Amino acid sequence: MSLNTQTISSLREQLSAGDISPADILDSLAENISKSDVGAYLGHDLDCAKHEATSVDLTKPLGGIPIGIKDNINVNGQPCSCASSFLENAYRAPYDATVIRKLREAGAIPFGRMNMDEFAMGSTTENSALGKTINPHDVCRAPGGSSGGSAAAVASNTAIATLGSDTGGSIRQPASHCGVVGLKPSYGRISRYGLVAFASSLDQIGPLTRSVEDAALVLNAIAGHDSADSTSLKQDVPDFTEGLSDGIQGMKLGLPKEYFGDGIHPAVREKIDHTVKGLNSAGAEIVEISLPHTEYAVATYYILATAEASSNLSRFDGIRYGNRVENPDDVLDLYRRSRAQGFGPEVKRRIILGTYVLSSGYYDAYYNRAQKVRTLIRQDFLNAYEKVDAIISPVSPNAAPLLGADKDNPLQQYLADIYTISANIAGISGISVPCGAITSETGSNLPVGLQILGPSMGEQSLLRVARAAEVIQQS
């Protein structure tokens, strides 16, 4: 069996037994990357990874496992472009993000820079300024986004596992569209130090993997408090693989009635319903719940996320790193033209919107109000978790979109985030697990993901439900 198609847990057994070496895995991946037309990678450095592989400790939990890294996470000495012209060929990371340091401490080898929507803004990876990624299941369709490269690489067997970042669904949605597992941990579970900030109160790093167990293994390595990120929580990090297959007997799972309305594609709905029946047969009690402020989530999100983005992206001014225009008239001209030249349309659009909602006279009407609605959305979830252990929903109302589908209609694209963004607004944990595929008009099989949402710091039971859903899918 080719090494590039296997799970972390399977590779770890062979590495521990001495049957294979980390270099064998890297060679297998590199060979498949060179043959692949998916475009998941922005770059990879095989020599560098192989050199690192000579000194990894194979007794560590991820010893010898290559992990692809979304190109908005700093890996010392490597470019970190955020798929933006602003940083392309103009920035190399001078340090390791905390998650990279932790991966290395666990024996993993960061390998490859995954394509993404520019600065993680988008849901199709088409906003990348540096390359096109297609959906491995249908060349006419997008992989989802913004962690589209991270998802497509695992799905196309050019990565074993990857890291992504999720600000409004950017791990879960591409995982759903590509048919892999994608985990967005609770806000504060993982340090964001070294992740290029998009919306700091919403961003969270997480793994995209072939199995729920693999997601737990990567989470084990990267979770935990970090003094360099004051929002990371001083919480114990349990072994997330423990009890994974204990089943869901007696657990209560909630179906939010607001998530099963008219907007959802009937074939997607059918896959979700089928899996919910299976979870019920596996011993879980299924109850209807209500998240009454759901209809305000998209509006709240696009105020908070763009406001934070406009502030975070002000650092890209052409002074200390990144793009700088030639012969500026003065420093203002340098800022204005360096930014105009370096940013793509979606980034500009969001900076304008975010600057507007924070501007004098509009702050209370937009930003302050959105922060209050955020409190209500968060309260909806706290109320729900008094009644249920986890919430079940689709990840996206539809399967993967055609490339270019909503190119000129950003609002239409934003509305498709409806099932994923509330988890970021409320800071809770969420995961996408494959639950079947639907047939497109052209006969391709498009994966559908089931979303499971758990309370803040509830990853252990979240992963257990995810494992149960995975078993249903495999049976």
Add this chain to the structure above:
Amino acid sequence: MNKEQIDVRYVANLARMDLSEEECTIFQGQLNAILGYIEKLQDVDIEGIDPTAHNSPVFAVLREDTSRPALSQDDLLRNAPESALGQIRVPKVVDA
């Protein structure tokens, strides 16, 4: 709060980012549509509700003010678009 009020060129100036005529026209229409949609937040009763800035129950995290290792000057200047004499070079900002 009138959804037609956004002046894209004015806001772009606040954001220190030039926009072409074409970008202004496209963004004007798209942002009007988005702001029109966002209007729905006006329907929510937020009387007496506190704002939530983020979901981490930690605030005002402090550390000891002690020296610790940091990136070197060379590390940082390596990414600078222009540098000289161990410093980042910028256009003149103060008139003599």
